[in-house]
Amino acid sequence: MRSRLTSFLGSLIVLAGVQLAVAQGSLGLPKTVEAGAAFSVHTAGSGKGVLYIVGPGQVLRRDVQLGEAVSFAPGDIHNAGHYLVVLTGGSSTENGEFDVTAVHQPTTLSFIAKPSRLPVDLHDGISGVAYVFDTFHNLILQPTPVSFQLSGVAGAPQTRTVTSKNGVAWTKLDSASKEGSAKFEARAGNVVDERIIQQVPGDPCKLKMDIRPAGQRLQLETEPVRDCSGNAVPDGTIITFTEIYDGGEATVDVPLKRGVAKTEMPAHNGATISVATGVVMGNEIRWGKE
Amino acid sequence: MTGRILAFIVALATVALIVVGTVWPFQSALVTAGVDSGADMLRPSSSPQAAVENLATQIGRRDWEKAYSSLANKNEFEETDFVRDLAGSYPSLRSHASLDSFDVRPQHESADDAQVKLNLRWSTVVGTFLDSRMLRVVKTGDRWAVAWPIVKEPRVPPQVIPVNYLRWDVIYRGAEDDWGAQDVESPHVRIVDMHPVDRGGGVVIMGELLNEDVVPAFVNVKATLLAKDGSALATEDSFDKISHILLPRQVTPFLIEFHNVALSQVDSVKMQPSSTLVAASADPVVEIEDQHLNPGSQASLSGKLLNQSGQVVNVAHVLGTFYDNTGQLIWVSDGYAERALLPGTPETFAMSVPPDIASKVKTERAVTTTYSSTRFQ
Numbered sequence: 276m277r278s279r280l281t282s283f284l285g286s287l288i289v290l291a292g293v294q295l296a297v298a299q300g301s302l303g304l305p306k307t308v309e310a311g312a313a314f315s316v317h318t319a320g321s322g323k324g325v326l327y328i329v330g331p332g333q334v335l336r337r338d339v340q341l342g343e344a345v346s347f348a349p350g351d352i353h354n355a356g357h358y359l360v361v362l363t364g365g366s367s368t369e370n371g372e373f374d375v376t377a378v379h380q381p382t383t384l385s386f387i388a389k390p391s392r393l394p395v396d397l398h399d400g401i402s403g404v405a406y407v408f409d410t411f412h413n414l415i416l417q418p419t420p421v422s423f424q425l426s427g428v429a430g431a432p433q434t435r436t437v438t439s440k441n442g443v444a445w446t447k448l449d450s451a452s453k454e455g456s457a458k459f460e461a462r463a464g465n466v467v468d469e470r471i472i473q474q475v476p477g478d479p480c481k482l483k484m485d486i487r488p489a490g491q492r493l494q495l496e497t498e499p500v501r502d503c504s505g506n507a508v509p510d511g512t513i514i515t516f517t518e519i520y521d522g523g524e525a526t527v528d529v530p531l532k533r534g535v536a537k538t539e540m541p542a543h544n545g546a547t548i549s550v551a552t553g554v555v556m557g558n559e560i561r562w563g564k565e
Numbered sequence: 566m567t568g569r570i571l572a573f574i575v576a577l578a579t580v581a582l583i584v585v586g587t588v589w590p591f592q593s594a595l596v597t598a599g600v601d602s603g604a605d606m607l608r609p610s611s612s613p614q615a616a617v618e619n620l621a622t623q624i625g626r627r628d629w630e631k632a633y634s635s636l637a638n639k640n641e642f643e644e645t646d647f648v649r650d651l652a653g654s655y656p657s658l659r660s661h662a663s664l665d666s667f668d669v670r671p672q673h674e675s676a677d678d679a680q681v682k683l684n685l686r687w688s689t690v691v692g693t694f695l696d697s698r699m700l701r702v703v704k705t706g707d708r709w710a711v712a713w714p715i716v717k718e719p720r721v722p723p724q725v726i727p728v729n730y731l732r733w734d735v736i737y738r739g740a741e742d743d744w745g746a747q748d749v750e751s752p753h754v755r756i757v758d759m760h761p762v763d764r765g766g767g768v769v770i771m772g773e774l775l776n777e778d779v780v781p782a783f784v785n786v787k788a789t790l791l792a793k794d795g796s797a798l799a800t801e802d803s804f805d806k807i808s809h810i811l812l813p814r815q816v817t818p819f820l821i822e823f824h825n826v827a828l829s830q831v832d833s834v835k836m837q838p839s840s841t842l843v844a845a846s847a848d849p850v851v852e853i854e855d856q857h858l859n860p861g862s863q864a865s866l867s868g869k870l871l872n873q874s875g876q877v878v879n880v881a882h883v884l885g886t887f888y889d890n891t892g893q894l895i896w897v898s899d900g901y902a903e904r905a906l907l908p909g910t911p912e913t914f915a916m917s918v919p920p921d922i923a924s925k926v927k928t929e930r931a932v933t934t935t936y937s938s939t940r941f942q
Contacts (some may be wrong), residue, residue: 280940373808389750390750391748391750392749392750392778392779392780448752475778475779476779478777479814501817508779509779509813510731510847511731511733511779511781511812511813511847512779512812512813512814513812513813513814513815514814517930522857522858523857524853524857524929525852525853525855525856525868526853526856526874526931526932527850527851527852527853527928528812528815528850528851528932528933529850530731530812530847530848530850532731537807538850538852539852539873540852540854541854544743550812551817553776553777553814553815553816554757554775554776554816555814
């Protein structure tokens, strides 16, 4: 705890010195440096000095011979941001500042695609957001073209090219009318990231059942259940059969298996039998005579 | 001085009550207190009532051997049948229940024959249930013995029941994955009906929740009552008045109770349905048949559960949703089947409905949630 406090105070003192130095003079510095690139700082005068470079998450210190150029090797400075430079030597202090920018070539994409599962035929249902980073994980703030492509099991792929703003590019796309897994790609330069979007059937459409007697009971079976685009509603979807008869009621929740739901219910003369799933109603059948 | 007299009187009364309770213990209280070595505390079966009380005490202690040996008609069935009748053959609420209390109500008595009603109140983790038996008590020699009306629990004959087993399993993202990496989407659920009412000195919020996704969901509903100034008055969730596992396109009712809050204090209600993708099975399928709304002062919805699958269901929870003649949701109630649901074997259930609500009910809908000892559904 004590050592942390000491280092914090030390940093404050260094920064205060740097601020003071900035107000006092200048150095032979590049205005901007690309992250990871080699560069040099020209100094004037004679004798020995110390050069400090203070930036985001990084502080460099070099003992220098005044009047000579100080060289920094590739990779010495790799965090993008604003840097302050202080040169101390003898009784004088010189100072300056420069910016480190991200490498223009994208190396990494953070691609967020939502949702990972959605019904078919949904306008602007899929959103993709891509963050563009360079090789040092600096967000590339320069406008960069990012291409989004959604290719499904059928039909032509949907493609959008968006120029990133402040390192972020985003788009919205429609889900296809046919169920299945779609590949959602984001591409910036040679970098590609991929997500899988599961396009699932929508609400069942035209739910219909048939009834036939089976001894003292009735055998109920739906026709293959499909959504309004003709996709088969997945197995496991609950279909509710309800039988209302004189003074009583029977219900059963049946999961779809192999595309249909079937069950048995008691046979009551004059009973009204209906079928539904979720908030979608199907047909209704009156059994026998009252 | 007055305080000392009062303390003396209280101490004296306490000692007197302890003596009375020890010398003349109440049979039902013995059971509740879990007295094990209380065989000597049983009264001689010199009357029909004493015989029934002794039997109930032995049942409460789960002393099946002594209870069975005291019966007048033990030649009609085996001890195992007697145990299955009371505790069930398969693990169920009944097999894990303990006798909370009992009462004995003589109905009719002659010189060597009597009829007595025995009410056994069993305590379970989800509440109590009542098991009423009308007993015939016969005099043999100088003692009375109970002829137990055995209810033989049906046994499922050995067989193979083919099941097209449908199940969802889930693979979640790993802890080491990047923050932008894709994870499985939570199921999409939606509240399709919600209705707050002022009732019993509190607020009750009831409604229905739909799983509109193609995957199973573990769901819950949380509600926060907000005052006019936007402050939260109370927060509760649906706890056990909901079917927590919702299969695709399944609808569950829910009921949330707030005690000591008046509806007039409430400006708005914040509803927070939550869902988590879980592994689940589409089986077993349970039919709810012979549903009847029984009006009156002890109004109830009763019916039978029929397990259409091949798997034994240990505990079945039934949720009832009640609507008035305009289709408005007016109440949500629940009940449990005491016994395990065997394949193809009907089992009764009942759930209470407030009498004033029952008189307004036009239609009702029941759903079940089942629990099996091998897995959760």
